[in-house]
Amino acid sequence: xxxxxxxxxxxxxxxxxxxxxxxxxxxxxxxxxxxxxxxxxxxxxxxxxxxxxxxxxxxxxxxxxxxxxxxxxxxxxxxxxxxxxxxxxxxxxxxxxxxxxxxxxxxxxx
Amino acid sequence: xxxxxxxxxxxxxxxxxxxxxxxxxxxxxxxxxxxxxxxxxxxxxxxxxxxxxxxxxxxxxxxxxxxxxxxxxxxxxxxxxxxxxxxxxxxxxxxxxxxxxxxxxxxxxxxxxxxxxx
Numbered sequence: 001x002x003x004x005x006x007x008x009x010x011x012x013x014x015x016x017x018x019x020x021x022x023x024x025x026x027x028x029x030x031x032x033x034x035x036x037x038x039x040x041x042x043x044x045x046x047x048x049x050x051x052x053x054x055x056x057x058x059x060x061x062x063x064x065x066x067x068x069x070x071x072x073x074x075x076x077x078x079x080x081x082x083x084x085x086x087x088x089x090x091x092x093x094x095x096x097x098x099x100x101x102x103x104x105x106x107x108x109x110x
Numbered sequence: 111x112x113x114x115x116x117x118x119x120x121x122x123x124x125x126x127x128x129x130x131x132x133x134x135x136x137x138x139x140x141x142x143x144x145x146x147x148x149x150x151x152x153x154x155x156x157x158x159x160x161x162x163x164x165x166x167x168x169x170x171x172x173x174x175x176x177x178x179x180x181x182x183x184x185x186x187x188x189x190x191x192x193x194x195x196x197x198x199x200x201x202x203x204x205x206x207x208x209x210x211x212x213x214x215x216x217x218x219x220x221x222x223x224x225x226x227x228x
Contacts, residue, residue: 002154035214037155044207044218045155056216088155092213098173099145099157099213 003028004089006102012079013110020074020105022089028100030070034091036063039104045088049074081109112136112217116208119222122198130193132208132219139189140164143212146182146193148204149221156204158182160212161191171212176202198226 005023012018024030034052037045047056049065052072064075072089090101118130132144145160159172161182170182181194191208203226209215 033213037215039155044220045215046218047214047216050214050216086154090155090157090215096174097171099160101155101157104154 002103003093003096003100004091004102006087006089006105008103009106009108011108011110014079014081016079017075017077018079018107020076020087020089020107021071022073022102023071024091024093024100025070027095028070028091028093029067029072031094032092034065034067034072034089036065036072036074037088037090039086039088041086048087076107079109083107084109112210114208114210114217114219116206116219116222119206119224121225121227123228124198124200124226126198127194127196128198128224130195130206130208130222130224132191132193134189134191134210137210137217139184140186142210144182144184144191145209145212145215146191147207147209147215148202148224149207150201150204153204158193158206162212195224198224200226202226 036049039045052067053065062077066073086104088104093100113135143162146158161170179197184191205221207221208219210217
């Protein structure tokens with residue numbers, strides 16, 4: 001059971017927009033910055049969003065992050081088949097004194 | 111070009127010990143805390159722990175699931191971090207990744223597979 005809660009899967013058509021939610025509590029999302037990672041099967045995770053909404057260099061503006069209270073959302077616009085992957089949210093939990101992740105969301109581009 | 115490479119994985123019997131290495135290049139290693147993660151087959155990401163930089167005492171934090179069994183160390187002269195794993199259990203079977211950072215992980219290695227089985 002993951003500390004952060006993500007939907008197991010989301011799907012949308014090519015060119016459309018999809019959002020991935022991640023909910024937590026006051027000890028993690030509510031008081032610390034959140035990052036989002038994308039992982040293709042058999043490869044390492046890659047940083048997509050950090051500090052709730054910032055994009056590392058090289059990450060297109062199709063990817064966005066937002067936060068409201070103890071939840072964060074990853075948005076992806078202009079979906080491509082190449083976006084099919086697992087997406088994870090992660091942050092520090094001040095109570096557990098641990099880095100915590102969501103269980104991951106599998107994105108399918110129909 | 112920033113590069114992280116894990117090594118040392120393999121098949122190991124329960125109860126034994128194993129040391130993983132994370133060798134790095136392309137950045138000033140001593141300026142960065144380093145973290146370890148793992149991912150069991152078909153499962154999500156799990157944080158294992160991290161080690162701070164020397165100016166913060168190179169202190170470590172570890173996940174409850176590995177505390178007392180796993181230790182993290184670093185050798186700034188070799189630009190490398192290590193994960194020392196002891197009393198290994200079947201449930202420690204996973205791909206182990208190293209990464210740069212303690213809250214935002216911007217570079218990752220490709221991972222090394224540790225299989226704990228008799």
